[in-house]
Amino acid sequence: MVTQSQAKHVPQERLVTQVAVGVLVRADGSFLLAQRPAGKPYAGYWEFPGGKLEGNESVEAALARELHEELGVTIETCQRWRVLEHDYPHAYVRLFFCKVTAWRGEPTGREGQALAWQKIPVEVAPVLPATVPVLDWLQADAGSSTVLLD
Numbered sequence: 001m002v003t004q005s006q007a008k009h010v011p012q013e014r015l016v017t018q019v020a021v022g023v024l025v026r027a028d029g030s031f032l033l034a035q036r037p038a039g040k041p042y043a044g045y046w047e048f049p050g051g052k053l054e055g056n057e058s059v060e061a062a063l064a065r066e067l068h069e070e071l072g073v074t075i076e077t078c079q080r081w082r083v084l085e086h087d088y089p090h091a092y093v094r095l096f097f098c099k100v101t102a103w104r105g106e107p108t109g110r111e112g113q114a115l116a117w118q119k120i121p122v123e124v125a126p127v128l129p130a131t132v133p134v135l136d137w138l139q140a141d142a143g144s145s146t147v148l149l150d
């Protein structure tokens, strides 16, 4: 979904694209990255699975839809984690990162995208610019059981 931003630091002429992003974390601490398919901006870059909110969708509903479409999984446990904004040439995005700790089904690249379970330091490259800080948060969280809400 694209909405007019009310955030003060967003340049006035920019629309904000809201994006729900899933950080699927397994019991061993590994997390899932997906490679953006050909034809999208930043094709070939690695990111966390997710996509844009549609209509009046909530973050949770958009994430459930996107993870089902992209990976074929059904979310069972999901918690909002952090919010990050990034100004790309193609869009100003507001990313709602959610930690997904339980799901049904084995993630599969249903849109032909490559998938990789990773730990810090990640072995795949390049990652999307706005994905880099998330890797730092995951590393910071690794020694703590605290989940910060934005």
Ligand SMILES: Nc1nc2c([nH]c(=O)n2[C@@H]2O[C@H](COP(=O)(O)OP(=O)(O)OP(=O)(O)O)[C@@H](O)[C@H]2O)c(=O)[nH]1
Pocket (backbone or CB within 6 Å): 019, 020, 021, 040, 041, 042, 047, 048, 049, 050, 051, 052, 053, 086, 088, 091, 093, 095, 128, 129, 130, 131
């Ligand atoms: N899914 C996802 N998107 C991200 C991440 N980091 C990041 O900057 N983005 C940006 O958020 C936006 C998500 O758009 P998308 O193209 O994946 O969404 P979508 O599946 O709804 O796309 P569509 O237009 O093909 O339907 C892109 O501008 C992408 O660059 C991330 O970790 N995961």
